[in-house]
Amino acid sequence: MSKKNFTPSFTTAALHADRKDKPEHGVLHKAIHTSVAFGYDDARELAAVFQGKKSGYAYGRQSNPTVEALARKVTQMEQGVSSVCFATGMAAIGSSLIALLRAGDHIVSSSFLFGNTNSLFATLQTFGIGVTFVDATAAANVAAAIQPNTRLVFVETIANPVTQICDLEGIGKLCAERKLVYFVDNTMTSPWLFVPKAVGASLVINALTKYIGGHGNALGGCVTDTGLYDWRGFGNIYDNYKNVDPTLWGITQIRKKGLRDFGAALAPESAHHLSVGADTLGLRMDKSCANAQAVAEFCSKHPKVSKVFYPGLPTHPQHARAKALFKNFGALMSIELIDGVDCFDFLNALELVVCSSNLGDTRTLGIPVAHTIYWEMGAQRRASMGVGDSMVRLSIGIEDTADLLADFTHALA
Numbered sequence: 001m002s003k004k005n006f007t008p009s010f011t012t013a014a015l016h017a018d019r020k021d022k023p024e025h026g027v028l029h030k031a032i033h034t035s036v037a038f039g040y041d042d043a044r045e046l047a048a049v050f051q052g053k054k055s056g057y058a059y060g061r062q063s064n065p066t067v068e069a070l071a072r073k074v075t076q077m078e079q080g081v082s083s084v085c086f087a088t089g090m091a092a093i094g095s096s097l098i099a100l101l102r103a104g105d106h107i108v109s110s111s112f113l114f115g116n117t118n119s120l121f122a123t124l125q126t127f128g129i130g131v132t133f134v135d136a137t138a139a140a141n142v143a144a145a146i147q148p149n150t151r152l153v154f155v156e157t158i159a160n161p162v163t164q165i166c167d168l169e170g171i172g173k174l175c176a177e178r179k180l181v182y183f184v185d186n187t188m189t190s191p192w193l194f195v196p197k198a199v200g201a202s203l204v205i206n207a208l209t210k211y212i213g214g215h216g217n218a219l220g221g222c223v224t225d226t227g228l229y230d231w232r233g234f235g236n237i238y239d240n241y242k243n244v245d246p247t248l249w250g251i252t253q254i255r256k257k258g259l260r261d262f263g264a265a266l267a268p269e270s271a272h273h274l275s276v277g278a279d280t281l282g283l284r285m286d287k288s289c290a291n292a293q294a295v296a297e298f299c300s301k302h303p304k305v306s307k308v309f310y311p312g313l314p315t316h317p318q319h320a321r322a323k324a325l326f327k328n329f330g331a332l333m334s335i336e337l338i339d340g341v342d343c344f345d346f347l348n349a350l351e352l353v354v355c356s357s358n359l360g361d362t363r364t365l366g367i368p369v370a371h372t373i374y375w376e377m378g379a380q381r382r383a384s385m386g387v388g389d390s391m392v393r394l395s396i397g398i399e400d401t402a403d404l405l406a407d408f409t410h411a412l413a
């Protein structure tokens with residue numbers, strides 16, 4: 001698989017996306033349309049919009065022009081065919097899965113998973129959807145977990161917080177062979193570093209809250225259909241959503257059922273913030289990745305740091321895979337401190353790094369994971385995910401590199 005699977009004109013295309021839509025007054029940003037309802041002079045036209053015979057807007061929970069402009073921008077970045085935005089990344093994952101799955105279905109999931117997705121999968125199990133967690137760094141483990149009722153395989157690109165990288169290519173081939181939906185959470189890499197379509201993904205999730213929005217000022221999520229999956233082989237599509245090209249059956253059901261039933265629509269104001277942020281995704285990620293590499297190399301040589309988990313280090317178990325698949329190694333890392341160095345004291349000694357739970361912000365953020373975001377899941381599951389008690393997760397931002405290194409030098413001294 002070629003490494004350069006990103007679109008060469010990525011940033012240019014993002015910057016000019018809204019303008020291409022010939023917006024009112026030649027504005028360069030799609031306007032923030034706050035209207036919930038849309039009026040029609042011809043009642044027949046409204047009926048046609050409702051029946052999916054004509055494109056148009058009917059009610060703000062189902063679609064909005066500002067939100068659609070953002071969805072098109074993400075579709076372009078992911079080289080997909082269609083996207084649906086949601087209020088948060090979790091809303092995108094939860095609404096998509098519930099729109100597509102039924103009781104009695106089964107999912108195979110990577111066990112190295114964002115904590116809230118892990119929590120969602122526990123909830124799905126109480127509603128009769130089976131979930132088998134496997135070490136997805138080897139596709140053979142996924143293959144061994146497939147059952148006759150398996151519908152979907154769910155993985156993340158770089159797992160949080162230990163940065164494991166699944167066998168994205170091998171699982172893609174497996175899903176194609178077994179006609180399974182391949183659902184990839186691309187949040188940690190973003191379409192700037194990796195386009196999951198290149199390894200056969202069917203659906204791609206991006207928490208827009210993180211790198212795509214990038215500034216920690218708006219929540220949002222998006223699911224993109226890559227166009228690779230033939231939904232005629234997926235038994236759960238309702239007849240109502242089969243009046244379009246079969247490539248679009250899945251995303252149509254997600255748009256209709258996902259947004260209608262759960263109502264987690266993205267607000268137009270948030271869509272505007274996220275869209276402005278998306279313009280500079282490539283520039284921000286390049287800087288964050290360069291900073292992350294510098295911090296990881298610094299920490300890996302520091303006597304008070306016992307472990308560094310970062311795909312950009314040659315010692316990382318999937319370093320070669322990351323190098324082959326991604327444009328860079330990401331901006332998320334975790335470190336463990338030697339015995340006797342307290343992770344709370346370390347975080348408190350950092351002056352620049354903000355002690356905070358978000359990631360993918362322009363500012364560098366750090367958090368003691370075992371005691372916060374992974375607290376509720378318990379010690380056993382934490383251990384199975386490789387989360388140690390002194391682990392600090394770092395989401396590296398775009399600060400000037402020397403300032404960051406000075407902050408770490410001082411805090412570890």
Ligand SMILES: *Cc1c(COP(=O)(O)O)cnc(C)c1O
Pocket residue numbers: 088089090091114116117156160185187188207208209210219220221359
């Ligand atoms: C943050 C995150 C999500 C959820 O996004 P929200 O907008 O916070 O709901 C999903 N997946 C990954 C990998 C994330 O980091």
